[in-house]
Amino acid sequence: MKELSLNILDIANNSVKAKASKIEICVTESKKDDFVSVDIADNGCGMDEQMLLRVIDPFVTTRTTRKVGLGIPLLRQQAIDTDGHFDISSKPSKGTKVHADFRLTHLDRPPIGDIASTVVSLIFASPDIRYIYKHKTDSGSFMLDTDQVKEQLGDIPLNEPEVITWLTEYINENLQCIEGGKI
Amino acid sequence: MKSLEELRAIKAKMQNSVQLRGVEDADSVIRVVVGMATCGIAAGARPVLNKFIEEVQNRGLKNVLVTQTGCIGVCRLEPIVEVIMPTGEKTTYVKMNPDKVAKIVHEHLVNNRAVEEYTIGNADK
Numbered sequence: 001m002k003e004l005s006l007n008i009l010d011i012a013n014n015s016v017k018a019k020a021s022k023i024e025i026c027v028t029e030s031k032k033d034d035f036v037s038v039d040i041a042d043n044g045c046g047m048d049e050q051m052l053l054r055v056i057d058p059f060v061t062t063r064t065t066r067k068v069g070l071g072i073p074l075l076r077q078q079a080i081d082t083d084g085h086f087d088i089s090s091k092p093s094k095g096t097k098v099h100a101d102f103r104l105t106h107l108d109r110p111p112i113g114d115i116a117s118t119v120v121s122l123i124f125a126s127p128d129i130r131y132i133y134k135h136k137t138d139s140g141s142f143m144l145d146t147d148q149v150k151e152q153l154g155d156i157p158l159n160e161p162e163v164i165t166w167l168t169e170y171i172n173e174n175l176q177c178i179e180g181g182k183i
Numbered sequence: 184m185k186s187l188e189e190l191r192a193i194k195a196k197m198q199n200s201v202q203l204r205g206v207e208d209a210d211s212v213i214r215v216v217v218g219m220a221t222c223g224i225a226a227g228a229r230p231v232l233n234k235f236i237e238e239v240q241n242r243g244l245k246n247v248l249v250t251q252t253g254c255i256g257v258c259r260l261e262p263i264v265e266v267i268m269p270t271g272e273k274t275t276y277v278k279m280n281p282d283k284v285a286k287i288v289h290e291h292l293v294n295n296r297a298v299e300e301y302t303i304g305n306a307d308k
Contacts, residue, residue, distance in 0.1 A: 006229065009219075009229060010224050010225075017253075070221045070222075120233075125250070152190035160197065162193055162197065
């Protein structure tokens with residue numbers, strides 16, 4: 001993956017498939033402490049311990065088209081290769097949490113990339129899921145909760161193109177304010 | 184600086200001027216399906232999806248429904264997009280990019296002419 005935001009899109013799609021009704025995405029970047037971290041937590045169907053031990057193996061997948069699943073192994077490899085950490089925890093019928101962090105100044109760390117595009121792609125695909133996206137930097141933090149968006153919109157669907165375009169601009173503007181997503 | 188209250192204006196505008204997609208026009212809906220599994224995402228499916236959303240909005244195409252799916256099965260040809268016409272006729276476009284999207288929207292979605300050169304049948308020629 002060329003950007004961390006693409007990894008996030010990929011991992012969050014696992015949450016969608018796990019029938020989550022709420023997905024939290026948290027990105028933290030700190031130049032001061034030299035790290036970038038990504039946390040994705042859902043309330044989906046979760047996994048038992050046996051499956052949990054196996055998902056970091058690329059030859060494990062729930063998909064039926066073939067026998068490899070690369071989403072989690074890719075993210076894990078990227079974290080480990082850049083002096084970071086990877087952690088996944090899960091409870092059946094409770095949900096799953098994925099954590100990855102990276103050393104910000106490591107040469108091989110992928111850029112965060114177009115995170116607004118990732119968030120709106122997720123909202124667009126599954127507007128019924130409640131997404132909470134938080135982004136923290138040294139100069140501030142930003143949060144988007146799709147429940148608050150729905151409150152304003154009433155019966156207009158979240159995935160109307162006009163709303164999606166507005167949300168993209170809204171996220172980018174707020175990220176600019178906290179100087180987020182540029183590294 | 185944008186605030187969430189601005190969404191109310193979008194809501195009001197849409198309620199007044201735009202007929203939201205209803206069940207009654209289900210027979211005329213063109214479906215655009217973008218493969219968004221790990222393979223698709225890594226190959227560049229996200230900008231392809233976003234370009235479709237943008238084009239559909241800019242042209243006001245009310246009968247086009249853009250959706251996502253998982254892995255379509257030919258990862259080496261990702262990003263893959265399927266266009267399904269109201270008649271059920273399906274066209275599979277491969278190795279997509281945002282420039283190809285613009286042409287497909289114009290030729291196929293608006294003028295109902297599949298863009299042969301981008302289809303899976305032409306992929307290995």
